[in-house]
Amino acid sequence: xxxxxxxxxxxxxxxxxxxxxxxxxxxxxxxxxxxxxxxxxxxxxxxxxxxxxxxxxxxxxxxxxxxxxxxxxxxxxxxxxxxxxxxxxxxxxxxxxxxxxxxxxxxxxxxxxxxxxxxxxxxxxxxxxxxxxxxxxxxxxxxxxxxxxxxxxxxxxxxxxxxxxxxxxxxxxxxxxxxxxxxxxxxxxxxxxxxxxxxxxxxxxxxxxxxxxxx
Numbered sequence: 685x686x687x688x689x690x691x692x693x694x695x696x697x698x699x700x701x702x703x704x705x706x707x708x709x710x711x712x713x714x715x716x717x718x719x720x721x722x723x724x725x726x727x728x729x730x731x732x733x734x735x736x737x738x739x740x741x742x743x744x745x746x747x748x749x750x751x752x753x754x755x756x757x758x759x760x761x762x763x764x765x766x767x768x769x770x771x772x773x774x775x776x777x778x779x780x781x782x783x784x785x786x787x788x789x790x791x792x793x794x795x796x797x798x799x800x801x802x803x804x805x806x807x808x809x810x811x812x813x814x815x816x817x818x819x820x821x822x823x824x825x826x827x828x829x830x831x832x833x834x835x836x837x838x839x840x841x842x843x844x845x846x847x848x849x850x851x852x853x854x855x856x857x858x859x860x861x862x863x864x865x866x867x868x869x870x871x872x873x874x875x876x877x878x879x880x881x882x883x884x885x886x887x888x889x890x891x892x893x894x895x896x897x898x899x
Contacts, residue, residue: 725754745849813874834877
């Protein structure tokens with residue numbers, strides 16, 4: 685006979701809410717800042733890039749995942765704590781581009797060293813595509829157009845590259861080689877997403893510029 689967990693009572697839910705509220709208050713009162721979390725994320729990605737150069741792909745994948753998680757937390761902590769600043773938002777976006785680029789650059793160096801010129805070139809395409817995905821959104825929002833369409837958002841790219849690193853050849857998790865395919869997928873998706881965003885912004889601006897019907 686299968687046993688099932690007892691349902692949570694209102695008291696359990698209240699205790700959980702109180703615990704989360706207490707942790708949130710302690711964090712807000714601490715000296716921890718969103719910028720500090722962003723710098724920890726940068727450090728994690730730099731470590732990941734260094735590990736890639738040593739062909740320690742599994743450890744590189746773990747460092748990349750941890751660094752990327754910190755990148756996710758800094759924005760949430762900024763909103764939750766009220767410690768966010770305009771410069772902090774600018775710094776976070778800038779470091780995101782650096783982190784993604786430096787890890788992919790290390791991967792490109794690995795492919796170049798092993799003679800896989802095509803995979804190395806696709807790393808360059810992936811970096812350029814990732815930058816364009818971010819740029820098209822930033823430029824569109826500067827024009828007053830919301831632009832979040834497309835598949836290749838940063839979280840999706842992080843997941844794909846993490847899988848590629850953890851299951852790279854020699855990573856120790858079975859006889860896999862998913863690093864090159866991960867790079868190919870990122871390159872393809874970022875190109876498609878860039879085109880989608882350009883088309884989306886064009887349509888939005890055209891609709892705004894069109895005169896109302898009947899005039």
